[in-house]
Amino acid sequence: MTWTYAVGRFFIAPLARVVYRPIVEGRERVPRRGPVIFASNHLSFIDSIAIPVAAPRPVHFLAKASYFEGRGLSGWVTREFFTSIGAIPVRRGAGQAALDALDQQRLLLDEGKAVALYPEGTRSLDGRLYKGRTGAAFLALQTGAPVVPVGLVGTDEVMPVGAKMPVRGKRITVRFGDPIDVSAHGAATSGRARRAATDEIMAAIHALSGQELAGEYNEAPAHGAVERIKQVLPHERR
Secondary structure: OOHHHHHHHHHHHHHHHHHHOOEEEOHHHOOOOOOEEEEEOOOOOOHHHHHHHHOOOOOEEEEEHHHHOOOHHHHHHHHHHHHHOOEEEEOOOOOHHHHHHHHHHHHHHHOOOEEEEOOOOOOOOOOOEOOOOOHHHHHHHHHOOOEEEEEEEOHHHHOOOOOOOOOOOOOOEEEEOOOEOOHHHOOOOOHHHHHHHHHHHHHHHHHHHOOOEOOOOOOOOOOOHHHHHHHHOOOOOO
16 A cells, blocks of 8 residues: 555545545445455446445555556646555456456455456446456455445446546445355356356346346447457357
8 A cells, every 4th residue: 555545545535425425335244354356337437436435445446557657747646646546557458468457456355455346347338237247256266355246326427428527416326235255156267157156246236236237248349350250259258
């Protein structure tokens, strides 16, 4: 924990609670010590601020490396802000980049820290809850960390896609569910175990968020014939 994070948690969290008055439910369900994976629905950029503000313990999440690479005063402000809310820079993408991101989160869990992930992979632009990818379940099966499902409500109204600043006068709700032990599904090396654990996690998130189920993955538009074929063929989404 850097001094920037310590200062940010001391000042930003109380300020956000005063300004936006979030409704927080189930904080008592969150384990106060040991590794924890927060698995949440994803509606808005502000989700990655809402969870650390509402959680009763420090939370780390991955953010695009570009947020930490800006130059000048604005780059410094952006970098310090993301550091202050527990963000860790990562090169996002498929293949090796996705595996590297999981490795970073596993190291944090091995240190007994809490990490937050969005199993949908990216923000829902239509408000529906999409099928979960298996990365969070893989980490839980690999490390033994409990998964705390999180349901966010209203964050897309506080900061809609494309907005530069949060909207005043709106309130959000952050609901923490009971910790889930996914170990009964099998080993992390089993694709069936990862899928079953992911489905259990997503069912818990759905119960908390109340969103309409999309019944499909939240895929980025495919560019080119090869990418379109990849999306059609059966494969495991991490």
